[in-house]
Amino acid sequence: MTKKLFIKTYGCQMNVYDSARMADVLAPLGFTEADTAESASVVVLNTCHVREKATEKLFSDLGRLRRVKAARQADGGAMVIAVAGCVAQAEGDEILARAPWVDIVIGPQTLHRLPALLAEVDRVAAAGRRRAVQDTEFPAEPKFDFLPESAQAPGVSAFLSVQEGCDRFCSFCVVPYTRGAEYSRPVADVVAEATRLVARGARELTLLGQNVNAYHGVGPDGAPWGLGRLARRLAEIPELVRIRYTTSHPRDVDEALIAAHRDVEQLMPFLHLPVQSGSDRILAAMNRRHDVGFYRRLVDRLRAARADLAVSSDFIVGYPGETDADFADTLRLIDAVGFAQAFAFKYSPRPGTPAARAANQVPEPVKQARLAALQERLHAQQTHFNRACVGRTLPVLFDKPGRRPGQAAGRSPYLQAVVVAAPTRIIGQIRDVRIASLNTNSLVGMLITEGDGMTDYDARVSA
Numbered sequence: 001m002t003k004k005l006f007i008k009t010y011g012c013q014m015n016v017y018d019s020a021r022m023a024d025v026l027a028p029l030g031f032t033e034a035d036t037a038e039s040a041s042v043v044v045l046n047t048c049h050v051r052e053k054a055t056e057k058l059f060s061d062l063g064r065l066r067r068v069k070a071a072r073q074a075d076g077g078a079m080v081i082a083v084a085g086c087v088a089q090a091e092g093d094e095i096l097a098r099a100p101w102v103d104i105v106i107g108p109q110t111l112h113r114l115p116a117l118l119a120e121v122d123r124v125a126a127a128g129r130r131r132a133v134q135d136t137e138f139p140a141e142p143k144f145d146f147l148p149e150s151a152q153a154p155g156v157s158a159f160l161s162v163q164e165g166c167d168r169f170c171s172f173c174v175v176p177y178t179r180g181a182e183y184s185r186p187v188a189d190v191v192a193e194a195t196r197l198v199a200r201g202a203r204e205l206t207l208l209g210q211n212v213n214a215y216h217g218v219g220p221d222g223a224p225w226g227l228g229r230l231a232r233r234l235a236e237i238p239e240l241v242r243i244r245y246t247t248s249h250p251r252d253v254d255e256a257l258i259a260a261h262r263d264v265e266q267l268m269p270f271l272h273l274p275v276q277s278g279s280d281r282i283l284a285a286m287n288r289r290h291d292v293g294f295y296r297r298l299v300d301r302l303r304a305a306r307a308d309l310a311v312s313s314d315f316i317v318g319y320p321g322e323t324d325a326d327f328a329d330t331l332r333l334i335d336a337v338g339f340a341q342a343f344a345f346k347y348s349p350r351p352g353t354p355a356a357r358a359a360n361q362v363p364e365p366v367k368q369a370r371l372a373a374l375q376e377r378l379h380a381q382q383t384h385f386n387r388a389c390v391g392r393t394l395p396v397l398f399d400k401p402g403r404r405p406g407q408a409a410g411r412s413p414y415l416q417a418v419v420v421a422a423p424t425r426i427i428g429q430i431r432d433v434r435i436a437s438l439n440t441n442s443l444v445g446m447l448i449t450e451g452d453g454m455t456d457y458d459a460r461v462s463a
């Protein structure tokens with residue numbers, strides 16, 4: 001069978017980035033992308049431990065793959081099944097015990113060793129035996145030193161991982177256990193990868209890290225550089241027109257980063273700044289090391305530096321011990337800050353975290369009711385923010401065709417999806433768009449020219 005690779009990615013943008021890197025390390029071995037698991041010789045499930053029911057979803061997928069693999073073997077073929085990512089890191093032994101048809105368990109910090117693990121599986125199979133291999137170490141050598149340049153051209157908007165791991169130990173979160181201690185890539189490595197991505201067509205880079213603004217990579221001067229300084233350096237790359245970063249911890253926003261939001265035109269006025277709760281009592285129980293007052297003052301400082309900064313956030317409802325009064329505090333914080341968008345989740349215990357052992361878990365119906373109320377409030381704020389854009393002219397970076405023929409789609413500075421009637425040749429360009437209306441998930445607009453008239457194309461399709 002030809003070497004075909006299928007990767008299913010669960011979860012966050014870090015995992016999307018890691019999946020692309022796994023494809024990169026296997027490309028020199030002759031692996032090309034398969035459309036389905038059924039047509040692949042190697043299937044990788046790149047798991048996420050943050051979302052609810054991650055483990056159940058994984059075992060459900062593994063059950064399906066077991067049947068595919070058995071059918072392949074009955075035909076005299078072979079299939080290698082690998083589980084990667086944070087669930088593999090945290091629950092590797094359980095995976096191999098419950099799903100003995102899995103061949104490889106590999107953690108996020110060792111994905112560069114995937115070719116060696118595949119070779120080991122082949123070697124054992126050639127000897128007529130079968131043995132699963134597991135690599136969930138936190139190696140001394142950073143994986144980035146071993147990752148090859150991607151064979152695939154990046155999109156107009158590309159991810160660039162600059163930081164991994166976390167030292168904050170929020171009491172609900174598995175990241176410090178699954179991704180390990182904070183590590184920041186050296187500035188020179190980040191700049192080199194950014195330059196390559198831009199040379200191959202990327203116009204926007206989103207810098208990724210579990211706690212990206214804890215970035216402290218060693219600079220060319222030998223001193224640690226923060227994220228603000230890194231953003232200034234990246235902004236010097238010609239043709240890099242937009243820089244974003246995610247995800248941030250409020251405690252790690254420093255003056256230099258705030259100043260970068262004021263000074264660096266390419267740094268977009270949109271910041272995902274998770275707060276998790278509006279109750280000081282719950283924030284303390286979460287070990288967030290900031291209170292509501294700190295968060296609000298931080299948002300004020302950021303908005304003083306960049307008046308149009310749109311703020312996004314994450315919320316957890318039903319954290320152990322959360323009372324109605326705590327939840328009301330969260331609603332008050334939402335009203336006070338005004339979020340352009342936000343994500344809300346019901347608390348669900350992650351094995352191995354302090355919060356999972358708390359006795360005062362909130363009953364499921366209470367969590368459900370609070371989640372519905374929170375989402376309604378957040379949705380209203382998002383709609384309000386989007387509606388306020390109608391009639392405005394926004395610079396939109398077009399990155400793909402729209403869903404319908406004759407449309408192009410892109411993003412506003414505030415990360416809103418924007419759709420216009422336009423030829424796809426504008427993909428890769430920033431164009432001014434007059435926002436005309438809202439769809440459920442996007443803004444609808446019209447291209448305008450410098451003279452403020454609609455383009456011929458717009459006039460034709462909108463007549």
Ligand code: SF4
Nearest residue numbers: 166168169170173175
């Ligand atoms: S800062 Fe973020 S990644 Fe780190 S422990 Fe807290 S929630 Fe997890």
